[in-house]
Ligand code: HEM
């Protein structure tokens with residue numbers, strides 16, 4: 001599933017594209033679900049709005065820095081060569097200024113209208129993606145996305161901390177779900193985009209270890225993901241509605257992963273990648289419905 005957004009036009013659209021809006025939409029969605037799960041009623045409106053906007057701005061800023069750092073790589077990959085920087089539509093200085101404004105505004109909102117811990121954790125997430133993943137890990141090791149996935153997994157924790165001021169065990173379970181989801185999400189794409197990554201000189205798993213090994217890793221991580229998605233039920237955070245939804249979503253994902261191992265095609269990997277996005281969206285929706293339906297009925 002690709003998240004549909006109405007994009008702004010012209011110059012504004014070029015800046016908007018720097019923020020990787022579709023990825024950031026799902027990131028913010030997971031953060032908002034974290035906010036709802038952290039509270040038993042309706043979360044307080046002002047901190048919730050400020051946290052949502054603040055996290056979105058900082059995530060967009062991190063994405064813009066990623067575009068700035070990777071513009072030469074983006075220029076040689078078919079998937080990314082139409083981005084604003086490789087096309088010369090936006091300059092380095094403009095990108096840096098834009099990212100600083102977004103990031104600064106987002107962090108200020110979090111600090112002043114949410115709480116300082118949320119601000120610090122969001123800043124750490126920014127550094128994790130824009131510097132540690134993008135600058136250090138991505139060009140250095142095929143485990144880049146496994147380690148870098150830790151920043152992508154932070155949004156529900158950020159949402160949780162925004163509402164409670166503390167990190168709870170339940171929030172860490174949400175972190176673990178996205179952390180285990182990231183390798184099958186990314187490696188499905190890397191399998192059918194292998195030529196792009198090889199041309200760009202990036203050590204992604206299919207380039208360094210071959211297709212067969214990567215396909216097996218997709219299956220193994222999908223099995224780990226299935227186990228991890230059962231943890232919210234095991235700890236009593238979530239119940240029947242979530243359990244049934246997670247099992248259905250997991251079984252479909254496992255079938256995709258199994259077929260990737262035994263009957264690979266690029267079209268199948270592309271479908272598995274699209275499914276990974278639908279999967280995460282629906283899994284987090286199920287967590288939310290499971291949390292609120294009993295409250296509404298009682
Ligand atoms: C290190 C972690 C991650 C890596 C390496 C990664 C990699 C990628 C890549 C390369 C794409 C581009 C696909 C394309 O345009 O052809 C993509 C798309 C996407 N990713 Fe991820 N991803 C990561 C984490 C996440 C997280 C945490 C989320 C959300 C919670 C997410 C949500 C999405 C969405 C919604 C898309 C589709 C964008 C579109 O339709 O253009 N990703 N991911």
Ligand SMILES: CC(C)=CCC/C(C)=C/CC/C(C)=C/COP(=O)(O)OP(=O)(O)O
Pocket residue numbers: 020023027055058059060062063066070080122125126129138151152155
């Ligand atoms: C709250 C906050 C600060 C969040 C920041 C975390 C964040 C924006 C994670 C996004 C993950 C992402 C876009 C990965 C794309 O991989 P890539 O960059 O390797 O993909 P590309 O080849 O498309 O550039």
